Amino acid sequence: xxxxxxxxxxxxxxxxxxxxxxxxxxxxxxxxxxxxxxxxxxxxxxxxxxxxxxxxxxxxxxxxxxxxxxxxxxxxxxxxxxxxxxxxxxxxxxxxxxxxxxxxxxxxxxx
Amino acid sequence: xxxxxxxxxxxxxxxxxxxxxxxxxxxxxxxxxxxxxxxxxxxxxxxxxxxxxxxxxxxxxxxxxxxxxxxxxxxxxxxxxxxxxxxxxxxxxxxxxxxxxxxxxxxxxxxxx
Numbered sequence: 129x130x131x132x133x134x135x136x137x138x139x140x141x142x143x144x145x146x147x148x149x150x151x152x153x154x155x156x157x158x159x160x161x162x163x164x165x166x167x168x169x170x171x172x173x174x175x176x177x178x179x180x181x182x183x184x185x186x187x188x189x190x191x192x193x194x195x196x197x198x199x200x201x202x203x204x205x206x207x208x209x210x211x212x213x214x215x216x217x218x219x220x221x222x223x224x225x226x227x228x229x230x231x232x233x234x235x236x237x238x239x
Numbered sequence: 240x241x242x243x244x245x246x247x248x249x250x251x252x253x254x255x256x257x258x259x260x261x262x263x264x265x266x267x268x269x270x271x272x273x274x275x276x277x278x279x280x281x282x283x284x285x286x287x288x289x290x291x292x293x294x295x296x297x298x299x300x301x302x303x304x305x306x307x308x309x310x311x312x313x314x315x316x317x318x319x320x321x322x323x324x325x326x327x328x329x330x331x332x333x334x335x336x337x338x339x340x341x342x343x344x345x346x347x348x349x350x351x352x
Contacts, residue, residue, distance in 0.1 A: 132281075134281075160339045162339075162340065162341075164343070169345075170345055170346075171243075171245075171329050171343035171344050171345045171346045172282065172329070172343045173343070174340065174341075174342065174343075177340060217281050217282070219281075221339050223339060226272070226284045226287065226295055226297070227272075227274075227282070227284065227331075227339075227341060228284070229281030229282050229283070230281055231280060231281050232279075232280070232281050
């Protein structure tokens with residue numbers, strides 16, 4: 129079955145810096161890759177997603193890139209703000225709506 | 240907010256008991272998926288319901304069961320609770336036949352003593 133690895137497990141940046149979180153997946157049939165942000169005591173919130181027919185997608189300060197050959201996708205956050213501090217999860221799906229999640233990255237943005 | 244609601248927010252049970260968790264999906268969504276999130280880990284897929292039928296299941300034993308109702312709301316039932324069942328239980332709703340995008344509720348935190 130699908131396996132998703134996520135790095136780093138923790139990431140500390142200064143406000144205004146960029147943050148990059150990387151994930152790799154094992155199943156070449158995976159074609160949908162969402163990213164979720166989870167704040168303490170809350171459920172995961174979808175922040176951006178990408179499908180396998182697209183190499184890059186941007187939404188304001190957030191971007192996701194996908195390299196299907198390497199089975200690798202990344203989340204890029206620019207101009208980080210303290211409110212970006214949370215746990216971020218990548219996930220992969222083969223299209224049958226079962227999401228396989230990575231282990232999470234705790235992002236801390238210091239003022 | 241996603242419009243997905245779950246109840247209760249917190250629950251404490253003892254080993255061997257049974258528990259029922261509830262989820263109301265986002266308006267217009269006909270598919271509900273359940274996930275278990277242990278502390279410090281990513282969510283793990285339990286199962287999915289579409290048109291009141293189970294539509295895929297993860298690596299969870301049969302004592303985890305579910306229901307979906309005509310209004311698309313759903314229940315997760317866990318029998319013979321074990322200490323390792325302590326976790327945050329999340330439901331996610333989506334619209335079958337279109338995108339795979341899943342929207343999560345706030346979760347129910349279950350503690351088994």
